[in-house]
Amino acid sequence: xxxxxxxxxxxxxxxxxxxxxxxxxxxxxxxxxxxxxxxxxxxxxxxxxxxxxxxxxxxxxxxxxxxxxxxxxxxxxxxxxxxxxxxxxxxxxxxxxxxxxxxxxxxxxxxxxxxxxxxxxxxxxxxxxxxxxxxxxxxxxxxxxxxxxxxxxxxxxxxxxxxxxxxxxxxxxxxxxxxxxxxxxxxxxxxxxxxxxxxxxxxxxxxxxxxxxxxxxxxxxxxxxxxxxxxxxxxxxxxxxxxxxxxxxxxxxxxxxxxxxxxxxxxxxxxxxxxxxxxxxxxxxxxxxxxxxxxxxxxxxxxxxxxxxxxxxxxxxxxxxxxxxxxxxxxxxxxxxxxxxxxxxxxxxxxxxxxxxxxxxx
Amino acid sequence: xxxxxxxxxxxxxxxxxxxxxxxxxxxxxxxxxxxxxxxxxxxxxxxxxxxxxxxxxxxxxxxxxxxxxxxxxxxxxxxxxxxxxxxxxxxxxxxxxxxxxxxxxxxxxxxxxxxxxxxxxxxxxxxxxxxxxxxxxxxxxxxxxxxxxxxxxxxxxxxxxxxxxxxxxxxxxxxxxxxxxxxxxxxxxxxxxxxxxxxxxxxxxxxxxxxxxxxxxxxxxxxxxxxxxxxxxxxxxxxxxxxxxxxxxxxxxxxxxxxxxxxxxxxxxxxxxxxxxxxxxxxxxxxxxxxxxxxxxxxxxxxxxxxxxxxxxxxxxxxxxxxxxxxxxxxxxxxxxxxxxxxxxxxxxxxxxxxxxxxxxx
Numbered sequence: 208x209x210x211x212x213x214x215x216x217x218x219x220x221x222x223x224x225x226x227x228x229x230x231x232x233x234x235x236x237x238x239x240x241x242x243x244x245x246x247x248x249x250x251x252x253x254x255x256x257x258x259x260x261x262x263x264x265x266x267x268x269x270x271x272x273x274x275x276x277x278x279x280x281x282x283x284x285x286x287x288x289x290x291x292x293x294x295x296x297x298x299x300x301x302x303x304x305x306x307x308x309x310x311x312x313x314x315x316x317x318x319x320x321x322x323x324x325x326x327x328x329x330x331x332x333x334x335x336x337x338x339x340x341x342x343x344x345x346x347x348x349x350x351x352x353x354x355x356x357x358x359x360x361x362x363x364x365x366x367x368x369x370x371x372x373x374x375x376x377x378x379x380x381x382x383x384x385x386x387x388x389x390x391x392x393x394x395x396x397x398x399x400x401x402x403x404x405x406x407x408x409x410x411x412x413x414x415x416x417x418x419x420x421x422x423x424x425x426x427x428x429x430x431x432x433x434x435x436x437x438x439x440x441x442x443x444x445x446x447x448x449x450x451x452x453x454x455x456x457x458x459x460x461x462x463x464x465x466x467x468x469x470x471x472x473x474x475x476x477x478x479x480x481x482x483x484x485x486x487x488x489x490x491x492x493x494x495x496x497x498x499x500x501x502x503x504x505x506x507x508x509x510x511x512x513x514x515x516x517x518x519x520x521x522x523x524x525x526x527x528x529x530x531x532x533x534x535x536x537x538x539x540x541x542x543x544x545x546x547x548x549x550x551x552x553x554x555x556x557x558x559x560x561x562x563x564x565x566x567x568x569x
Numbered sequence: 570x571x572x573x574x575x576x577x578x579x580x581x582x583x584x585x586x587x588x589x590x591x592x593x594x595x596x597x598x599x600x601x602x603x604x605x606x607x608x609x610x611x612x613x614x615x616x617x618x619x620x621x622x623x624x625x626x627x628x629x630x631x632x633x634x635x636x637x638x639x640x641x642x643x644x645x646x647x648x649x650x651x652x653x654x655x656x657x658x659x660x661x662x663x664x665x666x667x668x669x670x671x672x673x674x675x676x677x678x679x680x681x682x683x684x685x686x687x688x689x690x691x692x693x694x695x696x697x698x699x700x701x702x703x704x705x706x707x708x709x710x711x712x713x714x715x716x717x718x719x720x721x722x723x724x725x726x727x728x729x730x731x732x733x734x735x736x737x738x739x740x741x742x743x744x745x746x747x748x749x750x751x752x753x754x755x756x757x758x759x760x761x762x763x764x765x766x767x768x769x770x771x772x773x774x775x776x777x778x779x780x781x782x783x784x785x786x787x788x789x790x791x792x793x794x795x796x797x798x799x800x801x802x803x804x805x806x807x808x809x810x811x812x813x814x815x816x817x818x819x820x821x822x823x824x825x826x827x828x829x830x831x832x833x834x835x836x837x838x839x840x841x842x843x844x845x846x847x848x849x850x851x852x853x854x855x856x857x858x859x860x861x862x863x864x865x866x867x868x869x870x871x872x873x874x875x876x877x878x879x880x881x882x883x884x885x886x887x888x889x890x891x892x893x894x895x896x897x898x899x900x901x902x903x904x905x906x907x908x909x910x911x912x913x914x915x916x917x918x919x920x921x922x923x924x925x926x927x928x929x930x931x
Contacts, residue, residue, distance in 0.1 A: 324776050338930060342904075344774060375770055383771030391760050391782040396844025397814045398756045401748050401807055403847045408737055409745030412706060413851045414686055419781040420753040424848040428841035435818075435837050436825055443822040445763055446815060452759045453812055456797075460805040463798055475797050479790035482758025485765045486786040489775045512884035518877035528876060531893055 209234050212364070213257060213266035213292070215281055217248035220297050220323065221272030222335035225253025227368040230337055236260055247332045265289055268360050270321075271296035275433040279307035286313045293360040295321045299384060300437035301348045301377035309350075319361045320348030320377060322384070323370060330427060338369070345370035348377050385441035390449060392423055392431060393442070399424035452478060501553035503546045504568040505560060517544060517565065524559035526552045543568045571596050574726070575619060575628035575654075577643055579610035582659050582685065583634030584697035587615025589730040592699055598622055609694045627651050630722050632683070633658035637795040641669035648675045655722040657683045661746060662799035663710045663739035671712075681723045682710030682739060684746070685732060692789065700731070707732035710739050747803035752811060754785055754793060755804070761786035814840060863915035865908045866930035867922055879906060879927065886921035888914045905930050 210233050214221045217239040225235045225248060235254030239245035249256050269285040269292050271278055278298035285294045286308065294317055296304055301320040308318045324344040345365035349358045365372045375383070399421040402410055435442055456478055459471035507513050521528060530547040548556055557567055572595050576583045579601040587597045587610055597616030601607035611618050631647040631654050633640055640660035647656045648670065656679055658666055663682040670680045686706040707727035711720045720736075727734045737745070761783040764772055797804055818840055821833035869875050883890060893908050910918055919929055 324774060344776075346774065373770060373773060379768070379771070380774075383767065383774050386763050386767055386771065387775045387779045390763065391779050393815070393818055393840070394756045394760045395778075395782050396841050397811050397818075398753050399845075399847035399851075400814060400840065400843035401752065401810050401847060402850050403843060405745065405748055405850070406741070408735055409741070409748065410850045411735060411852060412686060412708065412742075412745050413749045414706075416757075416785045417749045417753050418851060419784045420757050421844075421848050421851065422781045423778045424844035426841070426844075428838050428845060431841050432834055432838040435822070436830075436834055439822040439825040443819055443826065446819050446822070448763050449759050450812065450815055450819065452762060453755070453808060453815070456755055456759075457805055457808050457812065460797070460801040460808070463801040464805065468798075472794055472798055476790050476794040478755070478762065479758050479788070479793050481762035481765060482783075482786035482788075483761075483790060485761035485763060486783050488764050488767070488772050489761075489780060489783065490773060512881070514890060515877050515880035515884050518880055519874070522874035522877050531876075 210268060210360075211236065211264065211266045212254075213238065213269045213285075213289075214248075214254065215239070215269060215271045215285060216273035217244050217253065217332050218272060218274075219326065219330045219332070219334050220339070221270070222248040222251060222253045222332040223325075223337065223339035224270060224272065224297075224323075224364075224368065226251065226335055226337040227340060228364065229254055231367045233367070236264075236266065244332055248335070251332060251335060253332070253335065266292050268292060268364065269294045270364070271298075273298075274430065275300060275437050279304045282318065283307055283311045283313065286311065286315075286317060290314070292317065293357040294318050295361045295364070297321050297323055298437070299388070299434055301380045303437050305348075305350050305377045309352075315350070315352045316354040317357050318350075319353045319357045320350075320380075321361055321365065322346040322348065322380060323365070325370075330430070340365070341369035343370050345372050346380055347372055347374050348380050349374065350377060381438050381441045382444075385438055385445045389435055389438055389442045390445045392426060393435070393446065394449065395421050395424040396426075396431075452481075501548055501550040503548065503553055503556050503560070505544045505546060506566040506568045507542050507544045514544065517560075520560060520563045520565070521546070521556065524556065526556045526559065572630060572722075573598065573626065573628045574616075575600065575631045575647075575651075576610075576616065576634055577601070577631060577647060578634035578636070579606050579615065579694050580634060580636075581688065581692045581694070581696050582701070583632070584610040584613060584615045584694040585687075585699065585701035586632060586634065586659075586685075586726075586730065588613065588697060588699040589702060590726065591616055593729045595729070598626075598628065606694055610697070613694060613697060615694070615697065628654050630654060630726065631656045632726070633660075635660075636792070637662060637799050641666045644680065645669055645673045645675065648673065648677075648680060652676070654679065655719040656680050657723045657726070659683050659685055660799070661750070661796055663742045665799050667710075667712055667739045671714075677712070677714045678716040679719050680712075681715045681719045682712075682742075683723055683727065684708040684710065684742060685727070687732075692792070702727070703731035705732050707734055708742055709734055709736045710742050711736065712739060743800050743803045744806070747800055747807045751797055751800055751804045752807045754788060755797070755808065756811065757783050757786040758788075758793075814843075863910055863912040865910065865915055865918050865922070867906045867908060868928040868930050869904050869906045876906065879922075882922060882925045882927070883908070883918065886918065888918045888921065 212233050213236045214225050215238050217237050229235045236257045237245050237248050237254045238257040271281045273281045275298045278296045282296045308315050325339045362372050459474035462468050462471045532545040574595050575598045576587050577600050579599050591597045598619045599607050599610050599616045600619040633643045635643045637660045640658045644658045670677050687701045821836035824830050824833045
């Protein structure tokens with residue numbers, strides 16, 4: 208009989224997981240304190256209602272997909288209720304959940320944490336997508352007492368829904384997400400908050416830079432209060448780093464305003480260069496290695512079919528496209544296609560395209 | 570005879586402006602301290618070299634498009650050199666330039682500031698585009714002594730190149746860009762700087778949120794040092810606001826870590842809600858004239874030739890691609906192509922692709 212996965216919490220993540228696991232042939236049962244939420248998930252095809260199962264049909268694996276502030280209690284509850292099941296949870300902070308498990312006195316070997324790095328700006332079962340985890344990172348968070356079987360079971364779930372597994376201890380995970388997710392959220396929110404009292408013409412000057420920096424400032428305050436509180440120590444540590452740097456910038460600006468300016472430009476420049484260096488470490492969408500693609504720019508007639516011809520020519524040359532970005536001259540008969548390829552392919556590509564009559568654009 | 574516009578500084582902005590004004594029938598002359606830069610701009614079609622003109626062919630309007638730290642001096646120099654010309658500049662900080670003009674004792678009525686809100690991640694004449702200003706905001710910055718004629722002349726330039734004019738005093742402009750541009754730059758740089766010393770697996774957890782928040786951290790440190798220094802007072806004021814909010818967050822996290830937590834969750838939630846409110850004030854893309862494309866997401870097998878097939882199918886359906894962005898699944902056999910089209914084409918495109926066997930991704 209196929210593996211029975213119980214999903215506790217049928218919001219965006221739980222329902223999406225139910226859809227993906229059901230499609231992969233798992234038997235999925237659904238539970239949620241809200242009858243509406245669990246029925247909606249069932250109606251969407253995420254699995255059967257837990258209440259409709261035979262009493263002896265117990266889960267092999269339990270996935271707690273509850274909000275962060277109740278995740279730890281739900282994990283402990285699940286370990287107690289199903290003494291044979293592997294239990295995982297998808298909360299975005301891992302040490303607090305692990306601490307609760309270890310403190311419970313229950314068999315901790317069956318618990319392994321998870322953090323699927325997937326989400327959407329909308330929440331709830333209605334926003335669920337079967338492919339939510341496709342190509343995303345899924346951090347598997349074992350601890351000293353996790354059994355190999357439990358780790359394997361959780362890895363399997365992640366793999367089956369299309370995620371790329373990485374394994375990391377809870378503390379290390381929490382410190383990582385503090386820097387790559389939680390502090391960026393705080394920064395975006397705080398920068399956006401400064402716009403509240405701006406005069407209307409001033410916000411009218413907003414450009415793409417501001418839009419990018421503050422996009423996640425639209426995130427759900429309830430959810431993020433829980434996330435930040437759950438990772439208080441690690442977030443605090445990185446925020447202090449941010450404060451120190453801001454303090455230096457403010458001092459430099461102060462000294463410029465007061466007419467001294469001794470070393471102020473160097474301080475500003477250092478901060479901006481440090482930003483360059485940090486930014487360069489962010490991996491490309493592949494997640495694998497930092498974006499070290501070479502870009503070949505090609506002039507492309509701005510009409511249907513010409514890009515297809517370009518890509519056919521690339522395919523004929525045996526070169527794989529990593530990314531492409533188009534730039535139109537508004538009202539121009541040409542656009543420029545910026546083609547990202549692995550560095551070794553840049554020169555062969557340029558040659559192949561030139562040989563086929565394409566004009567490269569420096 | 571058509572209006573003669575002298576462009577002083579043939580970098581990205583100056584050259585793009587030369588291309589746009591030449592196309593609009595203005596007589597454009599070009600000057601730059603670098604012979605290479607001015608000749609490149611000339612070769613691109615941005616105008617004639619100033620040195621090639623008859624000595625009595627003086628400009629009606631001078632646009633100083635020099636780097637921020639020399640803009641003020643170049644404006645004063647231009648006012649002195651051409652006593653009949655209207656002079657403007659495109660520096661992104663306006664009060665310092667105005668102060669220099671007023672301090673010069675020259676006829677300030679002929680000076681009106683400008684700030685075209687346009688740019689690219691690349692710089693220099695080679696990156697110039699005739700449509701750089703199309704649909705962008707262009708802030709016209711008059712002062713108490715600007716003549717109506719000078720204001721009208723500068724407005725005309727902005728309008729002719731397709732920008733949406735807004736008018737704002739220098740101080741107000743500088744305070745606005747501090748909040749909507751300069752402080753977001755500092756925040757992005759500082760958040761990115763915190764990534765420098767992260768372990769490799771930690772940066773591997775980077776998601777779209779971090780990428781958005783830190784995109785502009787890749788900006789040119791030399792340029793931005795000048796911009797921040799030129800707007801020191803206003804930037805400092807907003808940064809202090811940021812510091813205050815961060816201080817509250819750190820205190821809240823502290824109190825959570827120490828087990829007290831009195832009011833800490835409310836503090837975090839308030840900060841996040843303030844971010845929601847500020848974010849909601851940001852106008853849509855392009856501010857004035859939004860050209861919002863619709864995005865159709867399609868699953869694409871990750872192998873040479875499949876994208877070409879997709880674009881051929883689009884071309885066969887008579888639908889023009891506006892932009893495309895690829896996202897790869899980590900080690901997955903497919904990626905997702907995000908295809909931007911004019912809104913009216915989204916549904917026909919989705920239908921056409923589905924009919925041809927493509928799987929849509931949303």
